Amino acid sequence: xxxxxxxxxxxxxxxxxLRIDVEQVKPDMQLTDLGAESLDLIEISMETEAxxxxxxxxxxxxxxxxxxxxxxxLERDGYLTEEGKRLVLQRVPASDAVAFQGQVAVxxxxxxxxxxxxxxxxxxxxxxxxxxxxAGCGGAMTxxxxxxxxxxxxxxxxxxxxxxxxxxxWVREYYQSEYQLQFGMPVAVHAxx
Amino acid sequence: xxxxxxxxxxVPAGGSSRSLAGLAGARLxxxxxxxxxxxxxxxxISGLWHTPVAxxxxxxxxxxxxxxxxxxxxxxxxxxxxxxSEQQFWQGMHAVDKRRREWLxxxxxxxxxxxxxLERHCGxxxxxxxxxxxxDPYGRPRAEGAWVERLxxxxxxxxxxxxxxxxxxxxxxxxxxxxxxxENVHQRRENFESxxxxxxxxxxxxxxxxxxxxxxxxRMWCAKESVGKALGRGLSAGMxxxxxxxxxxxxGLIHLELRAGALEQFPRLRGQTLAAHTLREGxxxxxxxxYQQGAVRMRPSRQQIQDYLLQKMVELTQDWDYxxxxxxxxxxxxxxxxxxxxxxxLCTAIQEHYQTPMPFAELLAEIGQQQRDLSINxxxxxxxxxxxxxxxxxxxxxxx
Numbered sequence: 001x002x003x004x005x006x007x008x009x010x011x012x013x014x015x016x017x018l019r020i021d022v023e024q025v026k027p028d029m030q031l032t033d034l035g036a037e038s039l040d041l042i043e044i045s046m047e048t049e050a051x052x053x054x055x056x057x058x059x060x061x062x063x064x065x066x067x068x069x070x071x072x073x074l075e076r077d078g079y080l081t082e083e084g085k086r087l088v089l090q091r092v093p094a095s096d097a098v099a100f101q102g103q104v105a106v107x108x109x110x111x112x113x114x115x116x117x118x119x120x121x122x123x124x125x126x127x128x129x130x131x132x133x134x135a136g137c138g139g140a141m142t143x144x145x146x147x148x149x150x151x152x153x154x155x156x157x158x159x160x161x162x163x164x165x166x167x168x169x170w171v172r173e174y175y176q177s178e179y180q181l182q183f184g185m186p187v188a189v190h191a192x193x
Numbered sequence: 194x195x196x197x198x199x200x201x202x203x204v205p206a207g208g209s210s211r212s213l214a215g216l217a218g219a220r221l222x223x224x225x226x227x228x229x230x231x232x233x234x235x236x237x238i239s240g241l242w243h244t245p246v247a248x249x250x251x252x253x254x255x256x257x258x259x260x261x262x263x264x265x266x267x268x269x270x271x272x273x274x275x276x277x278s279e280q281q282f283w284q285g286m287h288a289v290d291k292r293r294r295e296w297l298x299x300x301x302x303x304x305x306x307x308x309x310x311l312e313r314h315c316g317x318x319x320x321x322x323x324x325x326x327x328x329d330p331y332g333r334p335r336a337e338g339a340w341v342e343r344l345x346x347x348x349x350x351x352x353x354x355x356x357x358x359x360x361x362x363x364x365x366x367x368x369x370x371x372x373x374x375x376e377n378v379h380q381r382r383e384n385f386e387s388x389x390x391x392x393x394x395x396x397x398x399x400x401x402x403x404x405x406x407x408x409x410x411x412r413m414w415c416a417k418e419s420v421g422k423a424l425g426r427g428l429s430a431g432m433x434x435x436x437x438x439x440x441x442x443x444x445g446l447i448h449l450e451l452r453a454g455a456l457e458q459f460p461r462l463r464g465q466t467l468a469a470h471t472l473r474e475g476x477x478x479x480x481x482x483x484y485q486q487g488a489v490r491m492r493p494s495r496q497q498i499q500d501y502l503l504q505k506m507v508e509l510t511q512d513w514d515y516x517x518x519x520x521x522x523x524x525x526x527x528x529x530x531x532x533x534x535x536x537x538x539l540c541t542a543i544q545e546h547y548q549t550p551m552p553f554a555e556l557l558a559e560i561g562q563q564q565r566d567l568s569i570n571x572x573x574x575x576x577x578x579x580x581x582x583x584x585x586x587x588x589x590x591x592x593x
Binding site (some may be wrong): 020024029032033034035037042043045046058059060063064066067068069070071072073077078079094105106107110136163172176177 | 238286288289291292295328329330331332354355376380382384386387388389402414418426427428429430431432433434453454457458460533534537540544545550553
């Protein structure tokens with residue numbers, strides 16, 4: 001699916017859920033600006049997952065990363081540290097990098113993640129983990145109950161990977177590669193063994 | 194002068210307001226008199242809503258205001274209550290009408306709640322435009338203005354809106370967090386429980402009588418929201434990070450505990466149960482709670498640090514092949530079989546436990562360069578040093 005196809009489909013979901021004209025949904029607008037309250041965001045998430053066959057993460061990449069990096073490393077007193085900005089910049093398209101210049105508050109990041117365009121790209125990223133074809137017989141896959149996909153030919157079922165799991169894995173790899181970068185060696189001291 | 198009072202359950206229809214001489218005004222004046230301040234109460238745009246305050250059992254310290262409809266055209270109300278920088282935001286606000294009205298109503302109730310609070314406790318009568326409601330870096334609303342320095346107080350505020358109604362609750366002490374969340378029961382939601390709640394939480398719901406299940410699903414949602422707001426970071430850590438452990442249908446209490454995600458943000462709340470009060474009034478369900486920021490943690494002794502590390506190590510290695518008991522002399526890599534990610538996990542856990550960044554990266558790089566191992570004893574000394582020295586509130590765990 002192209003970015004514009006994803007946008008069109010997502011805009012439909014948003015317009016139905018919030019009962020607004022689809023023309024009002026623009027990439028640069030935040031879902032809250034379109035009138036979404038907290039439970040609307042839940043509804044939009046559920047509908048997005050069902051229609052795109054993806055499993056959205058339940059928090060931002062920063063919040064996942066804080067679980068790995070520990071407190072006060074990526075964010076301190078509500079502002080991203082240089083380290084925090086570097087992490088976020090790895091995950092946003094180059095065209096959005098300008099939004100992370102200078103002082104960036106946690107709330108600015110929240111606003112960024114509420115933008116329609118950010119959702120569209122998040123969906124696009126997650127779609128890479130949704131197989132179009134059955135690994136076994138090559139048949140087409142269709143959505144099944146929950147976060148499952150089923151082959152329409154041989155009936156084989158797979159469970160989608162959760163966005164949270166994918167994010168966490170990325171953060172762990174990033175954490176290790178950052179240390180490697182800094183010291184020219186892995187965190188591990190396997191040489192000792 | 195429009196002052197509405199929702200306590201009696203009688204909500205005046207739009208336009209039919211009562212004057213200060215009426216019931217609500219009398220109540221306001223009585224409160225002002227109780228607080229020892231003489232004179233007229235400032236003109237409120239919204240009405241006092243006592244139900245959440247009464248539910249929290251802290252009358253006097255908390256003020257809650259509610260507004261069911263904008264008392265006039267948005268532009269006119271905005272001109273009346275917003276200060277200059279809020280005006281600028283309002284003019285540049287790129288949002289649908291519903292959101293603009295909601296935002297404006299949110300400002301109105303928040304300003305009113307702060308005004309009543311300041312009059313009651315400081316005897317200061319301020320106009321709505323003198324109180325700026327601005328988000329802190331985490332997005333939590335905060336009351337600001339020239340009076341903050343003059344009066345030496347900065348109230349915490351929480352705002353919620355649902356279905357055209359806005360509410361705000363304010364508390365005087367900035368060290369105390371306050372959270373309120375409101376949902377209309379008629380706003381139909383399809384199965385939001387499946388994404389908002391875990392299996393355990395849905396089991397709690399299933400155990401309730403079917404007639405009240407839907408309402409309690411909303412109460413549970415509100416409870417999570419209000420706790421997130423009171424702590425100041427909302428539900429950014431994810432809904433599963435606010436785990437509901439018990440419901441008390443008899444009194445509306447919902448018990449929660451923090452899990453991974455939120456615990457990193459609030460390590461002091463590990464093992465603590467938080468309580469949110471929930472109530473249904475008319476078509477609305479709401480939850481309210483307050484949170485007093487914890488006292489300063491005592492610095493642990495070297496022995497306590499060692500005990501913690503030994504216990505943590507036993508936890509980490511329990512499924513591994515290592516058969517010997519873990520001792521202070523045990524070496525992480527050659528004896529306990531640590532690998533890179535295990536060291537990262539351990540370092541993260543230690544920093545999180547003591548809520549203090551420590552230069553672990555330097556330590557690991559150094560032992561990498563020296564090609565040597567690390568004993569639990571040495572790790573204990575390392576933690577002990579960095580907890581006691583000035584580095585305790587120092588920079589991140591990375592040398593720059």
